[in-house]
Amino acid sequence: MSLFRAGAIAVLLLVTFLSACGEDSTSTPVQTFSERLEESFTVGDLSDLMVSNFAGTVVVRQGSAGVINVVAIKRAAREEDLDQFDVQMVALQNGVEVSTTNSLQLTQVSVDFEITAPLDVQPLIQVAAGSIDYEGSGIGQNSFTTAAGSVTVRLPADVNVEVLLTVGAGTISIGFPVVGLVEDQRIDGIIGTGVDGRIEASVAAGEIVVSPR
Secondary structure: OHHHOOOOOHHHHHHHHHHHHOOOOOOOOOOOEEEEEEEEEEOOOOOEEEEEEOOEEEEEEEOOOOEEEEEEEEEEOOHHHHHOOEEEEEEEOOEEEEEEEOOOOOOOEEEEEEEEEOOOOEEEEEEEEEEEEEEOOOOEEEEEEEEEEEEEEEEOOOOOEEEEEEEEEEEEEEOOOOEEEEOOOEEEEEEOOOOOEEEEEEEEEEEEEEEEO
């Protein structure tokens, strides 16, 4: 989690975001070339899902019980760059760890993930530049972090969880009544009874949305 320490300067994180998208912040990168990777893993109850991505989107939706399926789409402006950054998918004792590596610090490259998982999966998702869109039960420990981008968390309408949401520069929108501290850039409290799990989301520059699904 050191990459995403609360004391990191928001401006520096925005530079990281822009460098992932190209040197000219006014232009839109054209990532013409792509490569699709896919793996499925058998897991048990309350399995772990750990994702670390240098740039791109991570979308998690409900899938079949006992299975985590991961689709990774590598994207690049040049075809030869597709082989120059890596995607790793590894089975854990009860879960899956997914990570990306851009050791050459290439620009105009990213990885988009489309993941289906059991409803009670416990996510730990970190994105340096990009978005996280998660749908789940809220049971257990749930952690979402992006340096520059957005975090969207969709939960059952009758969820009972603790929430800790922080934004360095940006906004928080929550579609549940919260008992506790509710400020423009920090929410620390409980939804319902708060007994079933904990939702932590942190964005240095961007937005957090927590809503009923």
